Amino acid sequence: MTTELQLKKVPMHIKSLIGREAGLHRRSINQETIVLLEEALLARARSQTPSRDDINEILRRYAELPTFDTRQTSEIIEYDEIGLPK
Secondary structure, three states: OOOOOOOOOOOHHHHHHHHHHHHHHOOOHHHHHHHHHHHHHHHHHHHHOOOHHHHHHHHHHHHOOOOOOOOOHHHHOOEOOOOOEO
8 A cells, every 4th residue: 555745845965865876776766765764764673673682681670570479370370171261
């Protein structure tokens, strides 16, 4: 699905840079702008993804939390005759 998006007051040097990139990649300015936006958004999303160290730190903090209920999961959750939680 596509939709229209209009940019206003784009600085001339930005438009020139996009035009140059479009020419290098044999795309229209519109196509190049879409590609550049996709690349920038994907890079931003990747940079916001937690690293392995971040995840390990979360797991370490979780493991340090106190246990208030020492019952086994099977004692807390009731299961039906075929083994599914009720």
